[in-house]
Amino acid sequence: MTAQLRPSLAACPACVAAPHGGAEQAPTEARLALSLPGIHCQACISTVERELNAHPGIHSARVNLTLKRALIEAEPDVRAADLIPVLERAGFEAHELDLAALAATQNDKAGRDLLMRLAVAFFASMNVMLLSVSVWSGASDATRDMFHWISAAITFPAIIFSAQPFFANAWSALRVRRLNMDVPIVLALVLALVTSLWETFLSGEHAYFDAALTLTFFLLAGRYLDYRTRAVARSAAEELAALEVPRAIRLLDGDEYEVPVADLGIGDLILVRPGGRMPVDGEIVSGRSELDRSLLTGETLPVFAEPGLAVSAGEVNLTGPLTIRATAVGEDTSLHRMTDLVAIAESGRSRYTSLADSAAKLYAPGVHILSALAFAGWYLYTFDIRTALNIAAAVLIITCPCALGLAVPAVTTAASGRLFKKGMLIKHATALERLAEVDTVVFDKTGTLTAGTPEVTNLGNHARADLEIALALAEGSSHPLSVALSRAARAAGIKPAAVQDITEVPGYGAEGLYRGARVRLGRAAWIGAAQGSQTAAWLDGGAGAAKPFLFTDALRPGAAEAVQALKEAGKDVLLISGDTVGAVEDLAVRLGISKWVAEALPADKSARVQLLTDQGQKVLMVGDGLNDTAALAAAHVSISPASALDAARVASDIVLLGQDLEPIAEACGVAQKATRRIRENFRIATLYNVIAVPLAIAGLATPLIAALAMSTSSITVSLNALRLR
Amino acid sequence: MSVLAYLIPISLILGSVGLAAFFYTVRSNQYDDPEGDSRRILNDEWDDKPKP
Numbered sequence: 004m005t006a007q008l009r010p011s012l013a014a015c016p017a018c019v020a021a022p023h024g025g026a027e028q029a030p031t032e033a034r035l036a037l038s039l040p041g042i043h044c045q046a047c048i049s050t051v052e053r054e055l056n057a058h059p060g061i062h063s064a065r066v067n068l069t070l071k072r073a074l075i076e077a078e079p080d081v082r083a084a085d086l087i088p089v090l091e092r093a094g095f096e097a098h099e100l101d102l103a104a105l106a107a108t109q110n111d112k113a114g115r116d117l118l119m120r121l122a123v124a125f126f127a128s129m130n131v132m133l134l135s136v137s138v139w140s141g142a143s144d145a146t147r148d149m150f151h152w153i154s155a156a157i158t159f160p161a162i163i164f165s166a167q168p169f170f171a172n173a174w175s176a177l178r179v180r181r182l183n184m185d186v187p188i189v190l191a192l193v194l195a196l197v198t199s200l201w202e203t204f205l206s207g208e209h210a211y212f213d214a215a216l217t218l219t220f221f222l223l224a225g226r227y228l229d230y231r232t233r234a235v236a237r238s239a240a241e242e243l244a245a246l247e248v249p250r251a252i253r254l255l256d257g258d259e260y261e262v263p264v265a266d267l268g269i270g271d272l273i274l275v276r277p278g279g280r281m282p283v284d285g286e287i288v289s290g291r292s293e294l295d296r297s298l299l300t301g302e303t304l305p306v307f308a309e310p311g312l313a314v315s316a317g318e319v320n321l322t323g324p325l326t327i328r329a330t331a332v333g334e335d336t337s338l339h340r341m342t343d344l345v346a347i348a349e350s351g352r353s354r355y356t357s358l359a360d361s362a363a364k365l366y367a368p369g370v371h372i373l374s375a376l377a378f379a380g381w382y383l384y385t386f387d388i389r390t391a392l393n394i395a396a397a398v399l400i401i402t403c404p405c406a407l408g409l410a411v412p413a414v415t416t417a418a419s420g421r422l423f424k425k426g427m428l429i430k431h432a433t434a435l436e437r438l439a440e441v442d443t444v445v446f447d448k449t450g451t452l453t454a455g456t457p458e459v460t461n462l463g464n465h466a467r468a469d470l471e472i473a474l475a476l477a478e479g480s481s482h483p484l485s486v487a488l489s490r491a492a493r494a495a496g497i498k499p500a501a502v503q504d505i506t507e508v509p510g511y512g513a514e515g516l517y518r519g520a521r522v523r524l525g526r527a528a529w530i531g532a533a534q535g536s537q538t539a540a541w542l543d544g545g546a547g548a549a550k551p552f553l554f555t556d557a558l559r560p561g562a563a564e565a566v567q568a569l570k571e572a573g574k575d576v577l578l579i580s581g582d583t584v585g586a587v588e589d590l591a592v593r594l595g596i597s598k599w600v601a602e603a604l605p606a607d608k609s610a611r612v613q614l615l616t617d618q619g620q621k622v623l624m625v626g627d628g629l630n631d632t633a634a635l636a637a638a639h640v641s642i643s644p645a646s647a648l649d650a651a652r653v654a655s656d657i658v659l660l661g662q663d664l665e666p667i668a669e670a671c672g673v674a675q676k677a678t679r680r681i682r683e684n685f686r687i688a689t690l691y692n693v694i695a696v697p698l699a700i701a702g703l704a705t706p707l708i709a710a711l712a713m714s715t716s717s718i719t720v721s722l723n724a725l726r727l728r
Numbered sequence: 729m730s731v732l733a734y735l736i737p738i739s740l741i742l743g744s745v746g747l748a749a750f751f752y753t754v755r756s757n758q759y760d761d762p763e764g765d766s767r768r769i770l771n772d773e774w775d776d777k778p779k780p
Contacts, residue, residue, distance in 0.1 A: 045768065045771055048764060048768060067764055068763045068764030069760070069761045070761070118754055119751060119754060122747060122751070123747065126743055130739070157740075
């Protein structure tokens, strides 16, 4: 588990590990990255490295097992596409990764910084603690003073280096006249150091150097846990984005060039092969085909495409090659314009205050007032500023949010780790807390509840002869409906009829000659039939009326179980889709969802989510398409599957890594448990304070009591969090 | 008690050697692939001679 949670620090492990392959070729070197989801053992590492290093043109290759990646340095003409078959022959699944998309996690400076500060705080606090133990066990006079001076010499530089994140945070809060958790921390540190130094100067008995350092160490540990959890999620999310290497085929004087999408300009001619995704917005110049717009609109019915039709980035070309002329590229494409809608919807969500923040709001002023009162009280009682200051420092140190600082990160780390094993990626820091409050779940249909692969529903209604013709025609095509039809017909034991001269007419269907008559399988309009509300392919068998083959989307694995479990947990389940009424109703009935909305535009979806929110419901939105993006951002918390468009994944708080939807219901349960643990932790921390604060105010707290209270409360809180595993 | 004059500096120096070693490991990317490194050590490929 710890191994998985490591942030990727690799700038380029291969450079460090392999000094050969040389700096002299550096300018003519290409760096490639491959994702290897299947590797798991030592033998895999050596096989992959041996295979890759044996490939001509490769200078060095190094596998990172933790990230399941291979980083390769090679001649500039080596392409990842050449290496993938090499690895597949050796028995490893490999995918190309876009190094540009991974760049952000590679130089993980913040994580390294935090780790160094943590190490320094640990080193210093252990040394000072040893000196303090001898003071507590009875060192006196000159020995005690010497120990205090040595402690001070260690503590000051250590705190100045390690506690910088707290100083920076507190300063930025104070500058806008607000209080956050870091203000009392910094005040406690400064006050403890100043009074301790003063006490040391006057050969006093009590110095809080060890407490200040332990406090810094525990708080930094909380910060680091928090950071690491988020770094893991970020690196996994980036890996998803990096898997979609954005390349396009540009046509120039009749030649094809493969170029990165970022290099495309307006007016470029781009070839999109069947199965490819539109890289930019544009207009079709030549070619006929069908387009799958389901990721953008939620419609499952493919759209006919011919020259003159405008296409948007993200649509999938189904049957024939298309040449498009780019009309908008990069930031101007409709895909990117959707981000405006997302930004508007997101402004609503930032209102959520995390449990830690609301605790800090109660806590920070309380601590300051308490310590100020203790100071004032003792000053009026003794008129000795030294005693009063000492007691004020003791109050601050003892109440300091050591356990509070660990309470949330320890729980979220444990919960995120558990959900990560189930295939859920928690991207947002407060996503778990928000997930725990959910009472309404809104599902998108296409690509979320359904897998996006069609299934024939009425195979039994057709005569065997028709099925044989249909199978023969369908086998010649790679259209998703044809593939589904031939798979179903083969499974039913149908043999293809002897249809001759089968040709695929891109955008329409397939036709051929059977016993002298022309037979066709394809779109309703082409066959001469009326288009129904359901996805259908029509067969003209040469005689009689055209017959429809009806299709529905296959359910995603675990969809039915997830809906069932959510309903059993007492949550409202809704289905909102951009697809036609028939298709949506059919699915809603199949899954037992009573509330559904069809033909919803993207704005309708987010408006409906907004309406539910206004009614006081906490909405969980699950969706994958561009049309869901605004709704994902508007919902209280949102989940998208890994197959979703990049824009949708960015807008959602949680990404589902596998195919299965079932973990969603369990995630709600884990989130509720996690929130309960967080509250318990707050209660434990408060309990320690309730016991220790009166002692501190009464002036009975010694540095020993402070150290004990701090350590025990931090350890109890961490152990309580670990119960979640 | 004069032994403290030696012992305390010695313990501090030893501690900072450990701290410096940790800094070195962090800076030289030794925590990038903990899982892979723990398995690479079992590899017998370069047992006879070091990797060129």
